[in-house]
Amino acid sequence: MSNKSVLFLEQAAEYAKQIDYSRPAGSQVYGFIRDAIVSMQLEPGQLISETALANQFGVSRTPVREALIKLANLGFVEVRPQRGTYVSRLSREAILEARFIREALEVSVVSYLAEHTESRLFNEAESIIARQEDAAAIDDALLFQSLDDDFHQLLSGNTGFDRVSNMIEQEKAHMDRLRNLSLHMSGQYARVIQQHRAIVTALRSGNRQEAVSAMTLHLREVYNVLDRLPVDHPEYFV
Structure with a gap:
């Protein structure tokens, strides 16, 4: 795992402390991942682990999957069957x-x-x-x-x-x-x-x-x- 990936997961764990569970977790997870992609903390081509994120956020995989689907619809991530979810490269x-x-x-x-x-x-x-x-x-x-x-x-x-x-x-x-x-x-x-x-x-x-x-x-x-x-x-x- 790259240094940036490790740092991203560490920050996800810190962000998890701020999640308001009275609101949908998926939208909050989405905002965090989107900011990481836009700021290039998560670089184009980088693998995003759904399981690792769910563990760091302290949530089930469902809100993480919802966030990644929304990001895929916007073109920020690419889901590759049998391989995983990757940050999309710039087109x-x-x-x-x-x-x-x-x-x-x-x-x-x-x-x-x-x-x-x-x-x-x-x-x-x-x-x-x-x-x-x-x-x-x-x-x-x-x-x-x-x-x-x-x-x-x-x-x-x-x-x-x-x-x-x-x-x-x-x-x-x-x-x-x-x-x-x-x-x-x-x-x-x-x-x-x-x-x-x-x-x-x-x-x-x-x-x-x-x-x-x-x-x-x-x-x-x-x-x-x-x-x-x-x-x-x-x-x-x-």
Whole structure:
């Protein structure tokens, strides 16, 4: 067993002390494993032992299996019959497809918000950006990325169209690990914060075209990341 696998199981045992058994254990186990995958603590290609996790969490295999099924549906893990469950490797095609879908949705979101936005949205967005600056200052990539998700969910949630947020959340799963890896690239925290500020500035002005341009530029950052990371980490990609 690799050092990372041992550390992951040790952390699972610690996390087990925080599980609230008045709520479904499967959703809590899912959150823990998902964060470990997104943060690359569990690396692409790494084996996940259902039995070992159940033992460390102090639960039956059922909630662990439920969590792994959900992760498989999102494309985070791959179940290989007679061999086990492995963390999926990154797929360039899946990432680009997800980016294409997200751009279609999120450009429409800011286009709508430029003409239908209340001032409280700007205050909430600025608060998230300020917390992102704090996360960047301590190099907490997972927290920074969670706040990035909050920023985009805030925008989509303010359209009043409930399914939009869910669709964006589902598609971004294909990009989550790439986004986390990209935050370790020089200057990436600052670039994301600058792009978020540009989106908010455009929405404040009510300039639909500027908002569309700012969001498009932000989402196409993935092209720059994909030019570099497969070279730096070929073992992570299919």
